[in-house]
Amino acid sequence: MATADATNLSSHCRHIADAARQAASGLAVLDAELKNAWLLASAEALLKSTSEILAANAQDIAAAPDYGLSDAQIDRLVLDEQRIAGIAQGLREVAALPDPCGEVIEGQTRPGGLQIQKVRVPLGVVFFIYESRPNVTADAAAICVKSGNAVILRGGKEAAHSSAAIVDVLRRVAAEVGLPEAAVQLVDTADRAAVGHFLKMDDAIDVTIPRGGEGLIRRVASEATMPVIKHFHGNCHVYVDAAADLQMAVRITENAKCQRMGVCNACESLLVHRDVAERFLPMVAEVLSGHGVEMRGDQRSRAIVDMPAASEADWGAEFLGPTISVAVVDSVEQAAEHINRYGSRHTDAIVTGDLRTSRRFTAMVDSAAVMVNASTRFNDGSQFGLGAEIGISTDKFHARGPCGLRELTTYKYIVHGDGHIRS
Structure with missing residues (x-):
């Protein structure tokens, strides 16, 4: 039968x-x-x-x-x-x-x-x-x-x-x-x-x-x-550069992470340049905690803000909820290296006021969409003016992005x- x-x-x-x-x-x-x-x-x-x-x-x-x-x-x-x-x-x-x-x-x-x-x-x-x-x-x-x-x-x-x-x-x-x-x-x-x-x-x-x-x-x-x-998952990053407007960086990080947590273009990882980490991390921690978001960090970020330690698995995780991994980096090159190693090639963002740094970031990061001073949540067919979308692709053939x-x-x-x- x-x-x-x-x-x-x-x-x-x-x-x-x-x-x-x-x-x-x-x-x-x-x-x-x-x-x-x-x-x-x-x-x-x-x-x-x-x-x-x-x-x-x-x-x-x-x-x-x-x-x-x-x-x-x-x-x-x-x-x-x-x-x-x-x-x-x-x-x-x-x-x-x-x-x-x-x-x-x-x-x-x-x-x-x-x-x-x-x-x-x-x-x-x-x-x-x-x-x-x-x-x-x-x-x-x-x-x-x-x-x-x-x-x-x-x-x-x-x-x-x-x-x-x-x-x-x-x-x-x-x-x-x-x-x-x-x-x-x-x-x-x-x-x-x-x-x-x-x-x-x-x-x-x-x-x-x-x-x-x-x-x-x-x-x-x-x-x-x-x-x-297809895309398998969305581990999207926000990198806050040394030349970032920190108030802008807080707003972008909050929106990218908290506007809607259970979607593929939500931010799951936060990278911060060492030169602004001591000022920025307490600012963003206060805002994220207001949304119930748990930050899990590396040793340098934990020396600034009290948070649990991030595991190796956390760097590549798509949490789809109130958790975000946090790391302090020394340069835009190190940020791009981290993203290309742990990211999902979906959507990644830089916050910076330096045009040369933004161009270096967009050239180095191998993702379907790279944002400059904008939330990762904008990687969406309607937001890109495409109208309806049937999905987001992280492949390079035949289609990429929305x-x-x-x-x-x-x-x-x-x-x-x-x-x-x-x-």
Whole structure:
């Protein structure tokens, strides 16, 4: 029976992937007006379906204790009229963004008259695995379809009813406006083996994007037969330079650490130049303690402020909560060396009034986003003007940093001749 079930599951996953591949072919030739019509009509349909979506969400909330969700996790799961209105507004905002498909990135005419263009095109089929947040279901569908891609959504079981209700609306509207209905599909089984089946289907799926815990992402990266856009974790740093405005440094550190602690672009490590450590550390310690943040330091920082000793593991930790590691360094070079050794290549910041030092820091630190006199919390698609994002990548190929519409495209060369032949 187990073998038969496994065969049925594999066949079911194959059907979904093949349908997505066919839908992607249809999406590739659609103009922006039709995709935008789908987004705008879906926004209105979601609002009109508020009662149905809330009823589905109530089922997920009722089951939440069985999954051992924390209060914060349940809060992210809960929908109300205001949050559904926010989801609808997100679709409208994606509709207002420029369509990247068909954009001529560059072009030239060769001496013999051959015209060569580098043109932006969709990736094709996106397999998106994400945590239990119903709004992400709509966001991911919107950004994938707007960029010309079909998407296979695998959300967490904790939001299964909510996600299904949202996808039902999106697919119904797709059929109404003439968009391929299989452009948006939700994996309708909680069997974890389904993920493994999809990760082997590189003939139908062009890219996988996992968003969740590090264990999930490492599993996807090791099993996937197609490219994966990902980041494993976010150990982000703030470095306070000798030439920093210390009041500015306190504000930036407080915001980077405390504005929202459980996210990947929150600051987890604080580095301070030795010349300002005795003045700055007591200032920032007072502010951080007001937020309940525990500082764990090296020997030099502990000689200035009373705090527990940081372990070797603390330097590379993503705490996602009220803990921060602290070290005193001798130079910007030492700060960059520490970041490149222990960091996650996600987001790192320097606070300094010295332009030469800031340029050295941005050149040396090997991260997807490097901030100068700004909080690490700004590494976000909406804050970068990209609109919606499907995730943040710390890879160097194919995308790096926040992944918006353009990051879900590739390019092809289109060459026009007039009977040209090569001699």
